[in-house]
Amino acid sequence: MDRNAPASRLVLDAKNVGRRPGSMHEMDLQADAPADFGTDVLFVPEGQTLDLKVRMESVHEGVLVTGTVSATAVGACVRCLDEIDHPVVNHFQELFLWPDRAKHHREVDAEADEQDEHKIEDDKIDLETVLRDAVLPSLPFQPVCREDCPGLCSECGARLEDDPDHHHELIDPRWAALEALAPLAASSGELDNEEKRN
Ligand SMILES: [Zn+2]
Numbered sequence: 001m002d003r004n005a006p007a008s009r010l011v012l013d014a015k016n017v018g019r020r021p022g023s024m025h026e027m028d029l030q031a032d033a034p035a036d037f038g039t040d041v042l043f044v045p046e047g048q049t050l051d052l053k054v055r056m057e058s059v060h061e062g063v064l065v066t067g068t069v070s071a072t073a074v075g076a077c078v079r080c081l082d083e084i085d086h087p088v089v090n091h092f093q094e095l096f097l098w099p100d101r102a103k104h105h106r107e108v109d110a111e112a113d114e115q116d117e118h119k120i121e122d123d124k125i126d127l128e129t130v131l132r133d134a135v136l137p138s139l140p141f142q143p144v145c146r147e148d149c150p151g152l153c154s155e156c157g158a159r160l161e162d163d164p165d166h167h168h169e170l171i172d173p174r175w176a177a178l179e180a181l182a183p184l185a186a187s188s189g190e191l192d193n194e195e196k197r198n
């Protein structure tokens with residue numbers, strides 16, 4: 001492998017189908033994950049492989065791109081802080097408009113918003129935004145290594161999985177609070193009454 005090869009970008013060549021409505025092109029490809037592909041807690045590291053299955057279909061207004069992206073996101077379990085691998089498999093579909101059709105598209109579809117449009121530029125179809133929109137919302141905000149991860153001891157941070165019988169000889173905090181009050185209570189008449197009843 002050529003180490004000096006530029007990182008493969010998430011770009012398709014619209015010429016694969018061209019402006020021939022009905023023509024179709026299917027392919028598998030691999031691309032490098034761009035920077036910041038994920039959330040703060042779970043992300044596909046930059047340069048990691050994204051596996052793409054893509055179908056391009058030429059339609060009147062542009063190229064309809066349908067596909068699946070697969071990758072492995074990494075992060076840390078929110079309970080035990082262990083590293084986790086999170087499989088990413090997401091479906092996507094987007095219509096990329098020929099630049100000269102984009103205006104027409106807006107005229108015939110009042111709902112169409114220029115902001116949301118994806119255009120074919122110089123015969124290139126850039127998938128990055130589409131893939132982000134497909135993958136990021138699917139990532140869990142609170143990833144766990146497994147559903148029943150016992151997490152860490154709240155007292156000392158020990159991993160409860162390694163030491164399931166782990167516990168501390170601690171006074172129940174409610175009793176600890178009462179003990180702190182006891183000297184005050186002892187000087188009041190109320191406690192004297194209590195003690196007489198006992
Ligand atoms: Zn965990």
Ligand SMILES: [Zn+2]
Binds near residue numbers: 153156157158167
């Ligand atoms: Zn502990």
